[in-house]
Amino acid sequence: MFFTGQTFEALDAIDLGEYELCRFEDGALSRADLSNFEFSECTFVNCDLSMATLHRTSFHRVAFVNCKLMGLHFEACNTFSLEMQFEGCNLDFSSFFRLKLPGTTFKNCKMESVDFSESDFSKAVFDECTLSNAQFDQTRLERADFRTAHDFSIDPAQNMVAKAQFSKHNVAGLLRKYGVVIAD
Numbered sequence: 799m800f801f802t803g804q805t806f807e808a809l810d811a812i813d814l815g816e817y818e819l820c821r822f823e824d825g826a827l828s829r830a831d832l833s834n835f836e837f838s839e840c841t842f843v844n845c846d847l848s849m850a851t852l853h854r855t856s857f858h859r860v861a862f863v864n865c866k867l868m869g870l871h872f873e874a875c876n877t878f879s880l881e882m883q884f885e886g887c888n889l890d891f892s893s894f895f896r897l898k899l900p901g902t903t904f905k906n907c908k909m910e911s912v913d914f915s916e917s918d919f920s921k922a923v924f925d926e927c928t929l930s931n932a933q934f935d936q937t938r939l940e941r942a943d944f945r946t947a948h949d950f951s952i953d954p955a956q957n958m959v960a961k962a963q964f965s966k967h968n969v970a971g972l973l974r975k976y977g978v979v980i981a982d
Contacts, residue, residue: 828866857882873897944968
């Protein structure tokens with residue numbers, strides 16, 4: 799099935815198909831099986847997709863706004879032209895393991911224990927994001943913007959951080975593994 803330019807409100811189930819230029823509002827799709835769905839230039843607003851299955855799901859130029867996206871395994875998605883943006887979302891316990899998503903914007907997101915291991919988030923923006931216990935291991939973060947991010951711990955020896963931006967208020971996140979105490 800193919801849907802274009804439609805708005806879907808308060809869904810608790812969704813038909814398998816291709817969705818282009820669609821808007822999803824107030825959807826309760828936690829634990830939904832979204833395997834093999836295709837979303838292109840769609841927007842999800844105030845939706846709960848927590849613990850949804852994303853096996854071969856396509857997200858091309860998809861925006862998530864004020865969504866609950868806890869425990870999602872984005873690495874299971876179709877990686878061809880994968881492109882997403884996040885604003886005001888809760889992504890706790892989600893995984894982007896080995897994904898290439900340079901230039902992704904995360905704005906005002908809660909991202910506790912998110913796995914960014916072996917992924918490419920070069921030129922990504924983490925604007926006002928909380929990243930407590932997020933895993934960065936062999937992650938490409940060149941030119942990423944962490945100036946307003948909070949609670950992260952990134953080991954520069956284990957990640958590629960050339961020309962990444964940090965503020966004097968959060969630079970301690972680069973030294974946490976050394977047990978260094980930075981006084982105000």
